[in-house]
Amino acid sequence: MINFLSYALISLGIVFWFWGTWPLIGDRSVLFKLHTLSVADTLGSMSIMVGLLLKIPSEWPLLILALISLAIWNTVLGYVLAYCSSSEANHE
Amino acid sequence: MNWILITMIFALLIPIYEAWQDEDIWQKMLAFASIATKTSVLILVISVLRDDWMIGVVGVIILSVGNASLMLLAQILKRMKNV
Numbered sequence: 419m420i421n422f423l424s425y426a427l428i429s430l431g432i433v434f435w436f437w438g439t440w441p442l443i444g445d446r447s448v449l450f451k452l453h454t455l456s457v458a459d460t461l462g463s464m465s466i467m468v469g470l471l472l473k474i475p476s477e478w479p480l481l482i483l484a485l486i487s488l489a490i491w492n493t494v495l496g497y498v499l500a501y502c503s504s505s506e507a508n509h510e
Numbered sequence: 511m512n513w514i515l516i517t518m519i520f521a522l523l524i525p526i527y528e529a530w531q532d533e534d535i536w537q538k539m540l541a542f543a544s545i546a547t548k549t550s551v552l553i554l555v556i557s558v559l560r561d562d563w564m565i566g567v568v569g570v571i572i573l574s575v576g577n578a579s580l581m582l583l584a585q586i587l588k589r590m591k592n593v
Contacts, residue, residue, distance in 0.1 A: 428514055429514075432514070432517050432518060432521065435518070435521040435548070436521055436524075439521055439524045439525060440524065442524060442525055442537075442540070442541060442544070443527070443528055448534070448536045448537060448540065451537070451540055452540055455540060455544055459543075459547045459548070463548075466555065467551070470554060470555065473558060474558055474561075477558075477566065480563065480566050480570055481554070483570055484550075484569070484570045484573055487570065487573050487574040487577075488547070488573060491573070491574060491577035491578065492547065492577065494577075494581065495543055495577050495580060495581050498581045498584055498585070499536070499539060499540065502536070502584045502585065502587065503536040503539075
């Protein structure tokens, strides 16, 4: 049961990855790509992490650290990239 | 668990392609941020697969330090554009 759950979570994360990374190739604006990418990367990677955590519960400190740094860093990086790219657009 | 690794590498190829073909610097930065996250998660999956926690520690370090360095790089790029 736990094994199945972890595989399901990892597959969900990979589906999220593909869904959010695919618009990167198109010709949309940077902010649109940033939004889908940050949602997909953060949520997908966190779901993969939880799947791994269910698989090997003995190594939880490292995986929890990875989860926390994913959640914090990816949101902060999203804000910083949006700020930097949009203020450049205002100058032009 | 090999198919997981193969599909993850395919997902990793998309931002690599984007970083290669796009000239706009912010699109490149986006692609690099995506590559950093995806590779570190890939490293963690490999460390679980091989049950080797030395690799896992490297993945977690890349996850935190790699994103921080990308943030600093974005700030520097912005300042360089403004000068």
